[in-house]
Amino acid sequence: MAPTHQTTPISPSTPAVEITQRFASPSSSTEGFFQAPPNVQSQFDDDIALQRALSFFLPDRVREELIPELSTFSRLVLAPKITTWINDAEKNPPYVKHWDSWGKRRDVLITSEGWRNLQALGIQEGIVAIPYDNERGVFSRVHQFAKYHLWAGSAAWVNCPSLMVDGVAALLRRHLSDPAVEGVERDVLRSAYDRLTSRDPITAWTTGQWMTERAGGSDVSQTETLATYAPDASPRQDVEVTAVDGHPLGPWKIDGFKWFSSATDADMVVMLARTTKGISTFFAPMRKTVPASARDMLGHETELNGISIQRLKSKLGTRALPTAELVLNGTRGYIIGEDGKGTKEITTVLNIARIHNGFTAIGLWGRGLSVVRAFGRARSVGQKPLLEKTAYVTTVAKMHVEYRANVLFNYFVAGLLGVVEQEQIKAFRSVVGGAPVAVGSVGRVPGLRDAQMAEHLLRLLTPVLKGVTAKTAIAGLAECMECLGGVGYLENDDQIFNIARLYRDANVLSIWEGTTDMMAHDVLRVVYGKTKVAVLSAMRDWVKATCASTRLAEQKKMVSEWWNRWETWLRNVEKGEAEMKARVVMERLADVVQGVLLIADAESDGDRNAVDVLDAWLSTRRAGMGLSGDEGSAGSWRVTSARNMRVVYTAESPVGGQAKL
Structure with a gap:
């Protein structure tokens, strides 16, 4: 027998006979009350904070151009195939096959099909590529992060590699803008940059960012990984060994141990290691080719570039993301920038990663709030629709107010980054070629005078953004879980409603990248x-x-x-x-x-x-x-209550009518 759906609440005016008839038989697994699933709308259509941020930080022309793309994408990330991929990534976490059938150490990392599909989708949609294409100039970062905002709740954490790709691409762009970088080094960095900023999942690369070690955590001054300049160290029989893109592996040999390394499935890495001059930044490919003479015997054409996976970390959240302890033993690579100035070099990567962290916070929290709004529309408690429970609406309104402030803060910093980057993009294209870049505009950032002012504000406010938005999103998602009662606490296979996943994933936001x-x-x-x-x-x-x-x-x-x-x-x-x-x-x-x-x-x-x-x-x-x-x-409390309703359900009355403002 099909389930009986009962969504009409019992009111004081309901006749006693009708009440008696309703409860005449007991409920069962197939009969009785079943809550109608909330209709979670796309964030682009339902999220007033996002809509106002785009109206505020983008001119009408640019916003109207982006509406079809963002609206389509906001629906795509809620589509059944995406939720299937999330489920697969969550239920089939990565693992390592350390040994082949004959006892040889190989350390093959296995990731799920869902993870790989989500990774490919993010690349195709330009989650990283948009600001490097720079088609909308000073507004390109707002465009990128609007898409990222919509993506975070469905990405199953493939946005972690994305944030590192973005930061490393910016670092490589800065060095490629220097004509003094030439020869093999330029070819290697340019190949990596082109792959990092590609929209083709077949050729695109992701990257790791390895800093954390046992001795220091975030204190990179305690780095124990050592790098030695040894351009002739490779034995003669390995001269045909290259990186997988055909370039030489690099003149530096790197040895050490990295304690907490995300994106272990990446194609390359940027890391810190100590030289005789101090801590420096290095680029290394993750894999290298096997000599042709040994391929038939070994049964594979590539292997890790002096890297061993000791183990994968077991974490509260971000379970689909392969995070590992890594042993480096003769890893070959290239130094980036000035020897001994690695901490300064890596700052470029960190600052962009911290902005991504802020947008991940509002992306996860915004998804949780969209579920809460939908639940409030669908649920009745006792004799009233949930929307008429003023205590509930007051709680939800407080969250929406904080969320609005956090959203504006994120888009403000994204706008600052978009302004600051235009000079860098101009310098890059003057060296490597490409369309000219117009500079001097401050976009739609309120109160901004020029790019120098933007640079000062960006430096001050990036850590503030990361520190504050992470904590508010964690607390906000805990509140979102509670708003759904027991269902909110469940690890729901229907990932659209799985706020528990969003919450456990959000807890990393206040920890990583500082x-x-x-x-x-x-x-x-x-x-x-x-x-x-x-x-x-x-x-x-x-x-x-x-x-x-x-x-x-x-x-x-x-x-x-x-x-x-x-x-x-x-x-x-x-x-x-x-x-x-x-x-x-x-x-x-x-x-x-x-x-x-x-x-x-x-x-x-x-x-x-x-x-x-x-x-x-x-x-x-x-x-x-x-x-x-x-x-x-x-x-009065009535005025405040009415205001709370407007904050949560901007143009809706409790009974579904319109209350135009």
């Missing part, structure tokens, strides 16, 4: 560093320029006072106290930035909902900033 405390101390390195005067001046000018008009004067005064208080406190406090309170310093700076952006967004078109979000967000910050007021100061 913990929250490390991000906070990075902020202090900037405000106490060599460029502190220029950076703080840029931040001060940005706040002043964005809050210049008389509209929303009360809100602007409040946020401007926060900035003045923050800057004054840092100027007068001992550095030791600032270090002790580093997280608070970072969080209060994030409050200033998010407050300014929420004001600018609300001011841009006077949208009632945007003003509601701004006022609701400010009410949560008053106590933390030492100001008077509480959440009830905006008006």
Whole structure:
């Protein structure tokens, strides 16, 4: 017998006879109440925060050009074939076959078909390639990260290799822009760059980024991996051995142990190793060819480039992502940049990875919120639809307000990156060829004067973005699970509703690419560093320029006072106290930035909902900033309740009618 679906709640007016008839027989596995599955809509259509961010940071012409692409992609990532791939990647995690049938060590990494298909889809869709194509100039990064925002919830963590590919491609682009890089080194780096930025899954490469070692964790000064310049070290019989793309393997020999290395299935790696001059950055192919004379005997044409996989890590989340402990024994590679300046070189990779981290946070959280919104529309509790439970809507509204602030923060930093990169792209194309690049535009970034100002803000705010958005997304997804009750806690095979997966995956966001405390101390390195005067001046000018008009004067005064208080406190406090309170310093700076952006967004078109979000967000910050007021100061509980409903379901009434703002 087919299941009986009962979705109509019992109300006080329901006749007793009808109630008695409904409960006349017991429920069973096939009869009784079955919750209708929530209709999770595509984020591009349903996510007001995303829609407003695109309207705010893109001109109308560019946004309209992108609508078909983003709308189609937002539906694709929810399609059954994608959820099938996610399930396969989750249920069939990677493993290593250390030995062949005859006892020879090979360390063959096996990944699932779902993982490989998701990887190929991300490459085809240009998740990395978009900003390197640079078809929309200063807006290319916003375009890329909008797609990334939609992708993160369905990627099963193939976006981890993507973020490393993006950072390493930017690093290689910078070096290829230098005419002094020539000969074999230029050919090798150019081949790698072209593959990293390709949209063809057959020829495209992914890359690892190996820094973490047992002695130091995030402290790369403790690097124990050693690199030796030994261009003639290969025995004569190996002269025909090359990287898989046909280029020589490299004159440096690298030996050591990497403790926590993600993207072990990558085609190449950028890593740190110690030379006689200090810590340096190296490029190495993951695999090398086997001499032709030995291929028949060995039964394979390639093998790892002096790399052994000791074991794969067992992790709370990111289970489909192969993360390993690696032994390096004669790995051949090339030095990138100046010998002994590796920490500076790797910063390019880290900064872009940290921005990806922020967008992963809002991508996972945004997907969780889309499920919560759908559940609120579909679920009834007791005698009322869930949407009429004001406590529930209040909780969900608080999340949406925080999410809106985090989304604006992410797109603001993406906009800054897009501005800063144009000079770099111009320099690159002047050396290697390609379409000319127009520079000088600051895009649609509010309050921005020029690219130099953007560079200062980007340096200051990238660690803030990573540190703050990771923690809010983790907490937000825990709340999203709770909103669905027991179903939210389940590892649901229907990956559209599996918030538990999103939550356990999100927990890595506050750890990798630097913990929250490390991000906070990075902020202090900037405000106490060599460029502190220029950076703080840029931040001060940005706040002043964005809050210049008389509209929303009360809100602007409040946020401007926060900035003045923050800057004054840092100027007068001992550095030791600032270090002790580093997280608070970072969080209060994030409050200033998010407050300014929420004001600018609300001011841009006077949208009632945007003003509601701004006022609701400010009410949560008053106590933390030492100001008077509480959440009830905006008006009566009825006014606040109505505002909460607008924040969550912008144009919907509880009964499904339209409440146009």
